[in-house]
Amino acid sequence: MTAPVAAPTTTPSPRLAMPVIPGASVGRALFRGVAGATPPAVALVLGLWGSWNPSAWTDEIVTIDVARRSWPQLMELLGRVDAVHGLHYVLMWLVGQLNGGLNEFTTRAPSAVAVAVAAAGLAWLGRLLGGPRLGLCAGLLFAVLPTASRYAQEARSFAFVMAVAVLATGVLVKALSGRVRGGWPVCYAVLIALLGWFNLIGVLLVAAHALTVVLRRPGRRVLVRLLSAQAAGLAAVVPLLVLAATQSSAVGDAAPVTAGTPFTYFTWLLTPGQGTLPTAPRLLLTSTALAALALLVLRRRKAPPLALAVGVPWLTVPPLLLMAVSLGHPLFAYRYLLFCLPALALLLATALTVVPLRLQLLLVLLPAVPLYASHLAIRHEDSRQWDTRAVIRTLRIHDAPGDAVLFTGARCGLIATAFKEAFTGRPDLGRAQTAAELGALDNLPTDPDRLRQRLTRTPRVWHITCNHLSAGARQAATRTAASQQQALAQAGFTPSYHHEAPGVDITLEQRTAPTGQRSRRSCPPCPRSR
DSSP states (O other), X not given: OOOOOOOOOOOOOOOOOOOOOTHHHHHHHHHHHHHHHHHXXXXXHHHHTTTXXXXXXXXXXXXXXXXXXXXXXXXXXXHHXXXXXXXXXXXXXXXHHHXXXXXXXXXXXXXXXXXXXXXXXXXXXXXXXXXXXXXXXXXXXXXHOHHHHHHHTOSSSHHHHHHHHHHHHHHHHHHHTSOOOTHHHHHHHHHHHHHHHHOGGGGGHHHHHHHHHHHHOOOHHHHHHHHHHHHHHXXXXXXXXXXXXXXXXXXXXXXXXXXXXXXXXXXXXXXXXXXXXXXXXXXHHHHHHHHHHHHHHHTGGGSOHHHHHHHHHHHHHHHHHHHHHHTXXXXXXXXXXXXXXXXXXXXXXXXXXXXXXXXXXXXXXXTHHHHHHHHXXXXXXXXXXXXXXXXXXXXXXXXXXXXEEEEESTTTTHHHHHTGGGGTTOOBTTEEEOHHHHTXXXXXXXXXXXXXXXXXXXSEEEEEEEOOOOHHHHHHHHHHHHHHHHHHHHTTEEEEEEEEETTEEEEEEEEOSSTTSSOOOOSTTSOEEO
């Protein structure tokens, strides 16, 4: 009997380990890297491009003057006059110490870096809200907006407020996820405090964040942490608020709130060059942005819900609150709301991601020419409120040994202290004490008798009048100008040369007769240059 043949036993072979093809994962990682790095790089390049061209204006001259003071003088100023901008002044003072001095470019470069940080933060925020594509689109769109570049070339604190606002919003979104603990609420509290210390108006963002939290309805634990972080951040700003309340004289003019303010605010966010950009391209830019937002409303179901819950309150709540406050106490200034610009970029980017490709191309191509024109306009030398370069250039070309200067207008005399090298050997006849010696923002004008004595010792005087002034400063400048004109007339000076530039009038006053023997003639017959 034949023994049965055993069936061959086969052990199942183990599944072959397929090699992981890294193409897809590497591609995604590469896209995330590009999405994160491209927006800040573009923002930095555009922020630095031509930043040396525009002439420094009032607020920037104040920054340069303050940052050049000694540390005790800086602390005296913050304690007496301008604590609201104290954190920015300290930062610029440190930049001056590290750089060995300050000029227009070095005082603006930190703002360009801040805008680049804001672009990087917005790319990160967009990725949290809707993925890498939304992050890249939001960051790039923000980087190419002319208003972002305009304030990347401004030696003030507004770009820093914007950067901190973006980072604070990103941290809020991380905290709302409920999957993070400990450090994020603490980081959020620190950023809220920084927001207020860079500019008190920035804390209006907390109200927008509160509305976002209400819309998202997080768990009780997350809600308590966020409210505690907001309270801690706001508490850290209270000392500055108390001190600033005693320094209201440092607040400049505010725009009146009218029915057209919301539309003007919206167009300002798109391009700040409203005085230089023609009406047609400005309307094209504005209408394209409004059309994109209208499409977003129509296709809101396709948009990431959290992106809308974050972007809409961020764009609308702070300006509405500031408008309401300004009805009783005028504070509304468009640059105070610069921290809402990333919200507009975020919403426009969200609209681009939910519309068909053809509409995407149309929305990108239509505003290309207005955006380019606005970028060029904000980089002109005379695109700011004061053309101080015209003052320095005129004196360099036409001055003579023994010339002196006489300034009219609040903070106008700071031109000579902020740009000391250009005024070496040209005494300021109208100054009794410098702003640094006083712990103030304005020089102390000399009395009329002392001015007349000084005029007797100089043959020619460059009379520089600054015209772009606040209402209160304009009244004071009118009184000062009348006194100066009388002193010049009594000393026998008459105008022999006149040059007009944006925000400033430059007149060369020359002695033509002994004191009191010749009446002063009017300026129109004098040679003029524009």
